[in-house]
Amino acid sequence: MTALAIKNASVYYPVPGKQPVHALQSINLEIHEKDFVVALGASGCGKSTLLNLIAGFMAPSEGEISLNGEVVTGPGADRSVVFQKHALLPWLNVLDNVAFGLKIQGHGKVKREGIAREFIKLLGLEQFEQSATYELSGGMQQRVGIARALTSDPAILLMDEPLGALDALTRERAQELILKVWRDTGKMVFFITHSVEEALFMGTKLIVMSPRPGRISHVFDLPFSQRYFETGNARAIKASSEFIELREKILQIIFADEAGAHDE
Amino acid sequence: MSDNRSTTGKGIKASWMKAKPAKPGEIYGVPGQGESLKISVVVIFGLIFVWWLVTYAGYIKPLFLPSPMGVIDAFLVILRDGFTGASFWEHTWVSTLRVFSAFLLACIVGIPLGIAMGMSPIARGIFDPPIEFYRPIPPLAYLPLMIIWFGIDELSKVLLIFLSVLAPMALGARAGVKSAAIEQIHAAYSFGATRWQVIRLVVLPSAMPEIFTAMRVGIGFGWTTLVAAEMVAATSGLGYTVLSASRFLQTPIVIMGIVVIAAIAYAFDHLVRFVERRVVPWKGRG
Numbered sequence: 001m002t003a004l005a006i007k008n009a010s011v012y013y014p015v016p017g018k019q020p021v022h023a024l025q026s027i028n029l030e031i032h033e034k035d036f037v038v039a040l041g042a043s044g045c046g047k048s049t050l051l052n053l054i055a056g057f058m059a060p061s062e063g064e065i066s067l068n069g070e071v072v073t074g075p076g077a078d079r080s081v082v083f084q085k086h087a088l089l090p091w092l093n094v095l096d097n098v099a100f101g102l103k104i105q106g107h108g109k110v111k112r113e114g115i116a117r118e119f120i121k122l123l124g125l126e127q128f129e130q131s132a133t134y135e136l137s138g139g140m141q142q143r144v145g146i147a148r149a150l151t152s153d154p155a156i157l158l159m160d161e162p163l164g165a166l167d168a169l170t171r172e173r174a175q176e177l178i179l180k181v182w183r184d185t186g187k188m189v190f191f192i193t194h195s196v197e198e199a200l201f202m203g204t205k206l207i208v209m210s211p212r213p214g215r216i217s218h219v220f221d222l223p224f225s226q227r228y229f230e231t232g233n234a235r236a237i238k239a240s241s242e243f244i245e246l247r248e249k250i251l252q253i254i255f256a257d258e259a260g261a262h263d264e
Numbered sequence: 265m266s267d268n269r270s271t272t273g274k275g276i277k278a279s280w281m282k283a284k285p286a287k288p289g290e291i292y293g294v295p296g297q298g299e300s301l302k303i304s305v306v307v308i309f310g311l312i313f314v315w316w317l318v319t320y321a322g323y324i325k326p327l328f329l330p331s332p333m334g335v336i337d338a339f340l341v342i343l344r345d346g347f348t349g350a351s352f353w354e355h356t357w358v359s360t361l362r363v364f365s366a367f368l369l370a371c372i373v374g375i376p377l378g379i380a381m382g383m384s385p386i387a388r389g390i391f392d393p394p395i396e397f398y399r400p401i402p403p404l405a406y407l408p409l410m411i412i413w414f415g416i417d418e419l420s421k422v423l424l425i426f427l428s429v430l431a432p433m434a435l436g437a438r439a440g441v442k443s444a445a446i447e448q449i450h451a452a453y454s455f456g457a458t459r460w461q462v463i464r465l466v467v468l469p470s471a472m473p474e475i476f477t478a479m480r481v482g483i484g485f486g487w488t489t490l491v492a493a494e495m496v497a498a499t500s501g502l503g504y505t506v507l508s509a510s511r512f513l514q515t516p517i518v519i520m521g522i523v524v525i526a527a528i529a530y531a532f533d534h535l536v537r538f539v540e541r542r543v544v545p546w547k548g549r550g
Contacts, residue, residue, distance in 0.1 A: 055450070055454060056454070056455075057450055074453075075450070075453040075454040075456075076454065077454065077456045078455060078456050079454065080455075081450060081451065081454050083447040083450070083451065084430050084447075085447070085449055086445040086447045086448065087445070087447035087450075087451045088448075088468065089448060089465075089466065090546035091469045091472075091544070091546055100451075100452075100455070100465075101451075101455035103465070104452060104455040104456060104457045104461055104465065105455060105456060132545070134549040148451070152455055152456075163535060205469065207523065
């Protein structure tokens with residue numbers, strides 16, 4: 001069974017002349033096949049640090065991260081990242097951007113364009129293959145980023161607030177698109193967001209993180225994305241009383257964390 | 265007393281103080297917005313007119329400032345007869361060759377050097393002190409050393425120009441390394457890229473806008489150094505033409521040489537800008 005395991009991971013940032021900053025404290029988390037794990041929390045709770053640990057951009061001060069039993073020591077193609085922005089290459093068109101990872105992995109032009117076109121189609125970008133990335137809207141750019149991340153057939157997709165820069169309408173559409181891509185590809189997903197509604201709607205599992213030191217304070221199992229696949233009606237789910245109750249509960253947790261942080 | 269910021273009144277001061285009205289199709293308040301070409305054309309012709317006027321009226325002796333027609337005459341004479349045994353085109357060709365071979369060499373050496381300095385603390389540690397040491401020194405000051413070390417042939421001339429172009433090229437490429445967003449670099453690494461692939465496929469393309477700017481600055485330094493380079497045992501070249509004409513107080517030829525150098529440099533600058541628009545159309549929009 002494929003799984004990502006984070007065991008007892010802590011991160012300290014050294015600060016010259018001061019106590020080191022305790023960015024993450026004893027994180028334990030397992031992500032299994034077909035899990036869509038969403039991390040939510042106030043700013044500075046260590047969500048991005050946790051994603052960087054999984055991606056291999058940062059090594060934990062203590063503990064370890066492993067994917068399918070193999071310890072993570074650096075970035076690798078089995079863990080693709082979708083960034084919030086600035087990650088596309090403006091000198092390449094959409095097709096070449098999507099094929100970029102395959103080029104790095106040494107695949108020939110025919111093969112990489114074949115694979116890239118497959119994911120361009122999955123993300124609905126066929127008409128924009130030859131477009132310059134900077135001419136696309138923010139939502140379209142994010143689709144290119146997701147298509148690119150999928151080309152290397154990763155075990156897990158790491159998404160660092162991928163929809164944070166989008167307007168509300170585009171964002172809701174993108175949420176549904178990502179859910180469909182997740183269902184069709186069967187990848188594990190680790191997804192960071194600031195939006196409680198987005199977190200509840202998309203995840204199968206929600207981890208709420210608290211700051212200073214960054215830690216997982218609450219874990220929820222979520223039924224809403226499954227319900228979306230059954231009904232296809234995202235708004236009805238987001239307007240249901242069960243959804244709203246949970247949303248308010250989680251908001252209270254986060255506000256309490258924020259207030260606690262300001263009292264320090 | 266009237267209020268400084270009053271929106272009425274006449275005169276230059278009042279018009280500067282007055283709030284400008286918004287215009288259709290323009291974003292209000294963008295600094296330096298608007299067309300400047302017409303003003304430049306008027307200024308150029310205005311300067312030539314003043315030049316003509318002061319020389320025609322005899323306010324300034326031709327020795328100090330010949331008339332525009334005098335300069336054109338000098339140009340036509342040199343075009344026909346050449347200057348000190350070489351044709352105008354030969355002078356121009358020799359200088360252009362010197363500047364461009366030095367420029368090309370500086371690109372070949374300076375761009376990888378700058379990228380290396382941007383990428384590696386070791387390369388930065390090694391090359392930063394020597395570059396920063398020689399960079400502010402005027403080429404004329406180390407010209408004697410170049411002659412002692414490399415002789416009086418083409419080599420020392422080209423090397424002198426090369427050195428003056430190298431520093432801005434290397435510093436520009438080095439600064440350009442910082443243009444790549446960390447997300448772009450991380451994206452490449454998470455596909456399993458090697459360090460070399462990251463440099464070739466992400467860092468170098470990102471640095472291209474800065475490298476083009478460095479080329480424009482660098483070639484400018486190259487032309488600036490040309491005259492110094494041609495002070496030594498040169499028998500042809502535009503810098504040589506200017507220098508030897510000045511020794512014989514042939515001011516029209518001096519001015520002609522200056523104008524020709526400026527024209528070539530200006531044309532090349534536009535060529536670089538043209539190539540830049542083709543190669544990095546995404547500049548400032550990435």
